Amino acid sequence: RAVSVPELTQQIFDPRNMMAAADFRNGRYLTCSAIFRGKVSMKEVEDQIRNVQNRNPAYFVEWIPNNVQTALCSIPPKGLKMSSTFVGNSTSIQELFKRVGDQFSAMFRRKAFLHWYTSEGMDEMEFTEAEFNMNDLV
Incomplete structure (x- = not known):
């Protein structure tokens, strides 16, 4: 089943998909990076990340402007049409x-x-x- 950019964006911020056993909704992201692979529009990625930030401003510190970095690699991983990776620096790790x-x-x-x-x-x-x-x- 093919996934979309909005779906991938929702999944990368979902606490069930994090590798650390902490609820990241209890903290705030200082900085984070979202890397997408595959045939993806950079504008769509930026729009989706901006939507997440606008819908959940309490999850991001306001004193670090542009604290979410996005990157795109047009070559998809083998066997998939697209994928995403998320790395976040959150206060909830405490x-x-x-x-x-x-x-x-x-x-x-x-x-x-x-x-x-x-x-x-x-x-x-x-x-x-x-x-x-x-x-x-x-």
Whole structure:
């Protein structure tokens, strides 16, 4: 089944299609890039991205103008008529960092699996420092 540019645009912003386990509707995009491949009109791509930004202004920071980059490669991927790829820098990634940090803290308090690393020459202080660095991101 052939997909259209509006369909691909909707799919690239759909949280179910993201590779990180965070809900990007809870954050704001600082910058992002949408790359389309295949026989696609650049004007249609730009219009669709602009529509997404106009319909969902709360998802994009206003203090970075033109924060969505679009690119087009006219050669489609093998077996498809067109495809798209999305890379986004969103503040919602802090959800993931917080969740992983909480899980790490719980395991580190119990010293779970720590012996595997200390036996290879790592020091417990390295883990403490990594935990502080992770918490600084959140």
